[in-house]
Amino acid sequence: QKEVEQDPGPLSVPEGAIVSLNCTYSNSAFQYFMWYRQYSRKGPELLMYTYSSGNKEDGRFTAQVDKSSKYISLFIRDSQPSDSATYLCAINTGKLIFGQGTTLQVKP
Amino acid sequence: ETGVTQSPTHLIKTRGQQVTLRCSSQSGHNTVSWYQQALGQGPQFIFQYYREEENGRGNFPPRFSGLQFPNYSSELNVNALELDDSALYLCASSLVGTSGGAWYFGPGTRLLVL
Numbered sequence: 195q196k197e198v199e200q201d202p203g204p205l206s207v208p209e210g211a212i213v214s215l216n217c218t219y220s221n222s223a224f225q226y227f228m229w230y231r232q233y234s235r236k237g238p239e240l241l242m243y244t245y246s247s248g249n250k251e252d253g254r255f256t257a258q259v260d261k262s263s264k265y266i267s268l269f270i271r272d273s274q275p276s277d278s279a280t281y282l283c284a285i286n287t288g289k290l291i292f293g294q295g296t297t298l299q300v301k302p
Numbered sequence: 303e304t305g306v307t308q309s310p311t312h313l314i315k316t317r318g319q320q321v322t323l324r325c326s327s328q329s330g331h332n333t334v335s336w337y338q339q340a341l342g343q344g345p346q347f348i349f350q351y352y353r354e355e356e357n358g359r360g361n362f363p364p365r366f367s368g369l370q371f372p373n374y375s376s377e378l379n380v381n382a383l384e385l386d387d388s389a390l391y392l393c394a395s396s397l398v399g400t401s402g403g404a405w406y407f408g409p410g411t412r413l414l415v416l
Contacts, residue, residue, distance in 0.1 A: 237392055237407040238345070282344055289335060289358055290405055292344030
């Protein structure tokens with residue numbers, strides 16, 4: 195069983211849609227969760243960083259952690275074509291354990 | 303504040319050769335990690351350096367080695383290159399390097415092994 199699982203997509207939505215990106219993880223001891231955005235042929239860019247359970251909001255982005263289900267989510271409101279990228283979830287244990295990444299396309 | 307930088311951006315090598323990739327950490331960061339990202343996959347942890355000492359290693363063979371310098375810049379060396387080493391190599395730096403620290407990535411070096 196992989197430590198972090200993420201549906202690779204691709205996911206295609208119309209501009210303005212609400213996007214939900216999800217990951218599951220295996221170890222209930224994990225406490226630090228991160229979301230990265232990676233444009234084609236670029237390095238990952240840190241979007242959100244959460245600790246333990248609950249929600250964290252930053253502009254159009256909301257990160258959610260459900261430790262009881264070992265489930266993390268990233269919501270993007272009012273999605274824009276510029277949001278088209280690969281989104282990577284990661285667990286921070288001192289090193290980062292990444293999911294496979296979900297490719298998102300937002301169509302104008 | 304200067305972000306994480308990497309050089310070169312692209313590199314083509316042949317099987318059996320050796321390669322050195324370079325990274326400059328974000329200003330003030332004392333911990334650096336290297337990751338390998340194959341096409342369509344998430345990055346995989348290679349190793350981590352803190353204060354010039356390796357303090358964590360992923361499931362990579364010894365032909366992957368590294369250095370961290372007093373100015374916190376870093377190198378990744380790969381000997382006896384194999385075709386499967388073709389990937390995007392990412393450097394990331396952090397101020398703390400523990401599970402509570404945020405990690406910031408460079409743009410990566412794309413290596414092609416022929």
